[in-house]
Amino acid sequence: DKKIFIAPAMNGRMWENQSNKENLKKLVDFGYEIIGPEAGDMACGEFGMGKMSEPATIINHINNYFKKLENNKKFKALVTAGPTHEYLDPVRFITNKSSGKQGYEIARSLIENGFDTTLISGPTNLSPVKGVNLIKIKSADEMLNATLSNLPTDVAIFSAAVADFKVKDKKSEKIKKNKFSELNLEKNTDILGHISNHNSLRPKLVVGFAAETTSLKNNSLKKLSEKNCDWIIANDVSRDDIGFESDFNQVSIFYKNNSEENLPRMRKSSLANEIVNRIISQLN
Ligand code: CTP
Numbered sequence: 001d002k003k004i005f006i007a008p009a010m011n012g013r014m015w016e017n018q019s020n021k022e023n024l025k026k027l028v029d030f031g032y033e034i035i036g037p038e039a040g041d042m043a044c045g046e047f048g049m050g051k052m053s054e055p056a057t058i059i060n061h062i063n064n065y066f067k068k069l070e071n072n073k074k075f076k077a078l079v080t081a082g083p084t085h086e087y088l089d090p091v092r093f094i095t096n097k098s099s100g101k102q103g104y105e106i107a108r109s110l111i112e113n114g115f116d117t118t119l120i121s122g123p124t125n126l127s128p129v130k131g132v133n134l135i136k137i138k139s140a141d142e143m144l145n146a147t148l149s150n151l152p153t154d155v156a157i158f159s160a161a162v163a164d165f166k167v168k169d170k171k172s173e174k175i176k177k178n179k180f181s182e183l184n185l186e187k188n189t190d191i192l193g194h195i196s197n198h199n200s201l202r203p204k205l206v207v208g209f210a211a212e213t214t215s216l217k218n219n220s221l222k223k224l225s226e227k228n229c230d231w232i233i234a235n236d237v238s239r240d241d242i243g244f245e246s247d248f249n250q251v252s253i254f255y256k257n258n259s260e261e262n263l264p265r266m267r268k269s270s271l272a273n274e275i276v277n278r279i280i281s282q283l284n
Pocket of ligand 1: 080140158159160161162163164188189190191192193207208209210211212223
């Protein structure tokens with residue numbers, strides 16, 4: 001679905017009204033392109049920011065928008081999202097608090113921008129994103145296999161909170177509580193690290209996430225280099241007002257060239273648009 005909002009003519013003070021500003025921001029959060037308003041003489045006789053854009057400007061803007069979509073259609077994107085479930089037996093598993101929202105929003109923004117998008121998702125409560133090739137998996141091993149079989153792509157965004165460990169000897173019958181001895185754990189493959197460091201199919205642009213509770217910058221820079229990423233998007237998962245289960249996020253982006261961007265707290269949908277805009281600039 002293409003989302004364009006043509007700002008109607010309104011007095012500048014109406015445009016500046018708080019509720020109007022918030023409504024406009026909502027449209028931006030939903031992924032709308034906004035055309036206008038512009039500064040000029042208004043029908044009420046005043047001069048200010050409230051004039052509807054000229055028809056030629058609107059047509060030009062719409063043409064550019066569709067050109068951008070057409071151009072992005074040549075790009076393939078892969079996104080991992082959500083938690084993984086590592087089963088001990090048929091009814092118990094190891095997992096984490098990831099909701100998958102950020103990854104689903106990134107997939108939504110990619111498809112809205114014309115990318116051929118595959119989303120490999122662990123178990124979540126989220127609805128599929130229209131147009132996105134959704135592959136549902138449960139374990140980290142399944143996520144790794146699904147990722148490998150969907151390469152090559154131009155860009156891969158690894159937003160999944162993959163469980164770091166799995167159980168060595170998963171039981172096919174429910175383990176009786178008096179039979180629980182020690183759990184033998186083994187490390188899951190680092191999907192991002194594996195694809196970025198060892199795979200001939202490494203996407204041109206590899207974006208990792210870092211979920212941290214301490215030393216955000218140092219840990220993120222370590223992941224940037226060890227996992228051979230182009231960018232690491234880092235967030236502090238100890239905060240309740242952003243991250244895992246929230247609709248909001250606040251991140252810093254660490255780039256391979258040592259630069260860093262600190263973005264303000266915003267809706268996950270807006271952050272997804274910000275990330276995808278940067279991906280488009282990088283790929284073009
Ligand atoms: N990741 C992955 N496969 C794993 C573990 C992590 O692809 N088995 C990816 C995540 O999707 C994310 C990045 O690696 O893009 C960092 O994940 P994070 O959980 O922050 O770090 P870990 O590598 O698990 O390290 P630690 O738990 O020690 O912080």
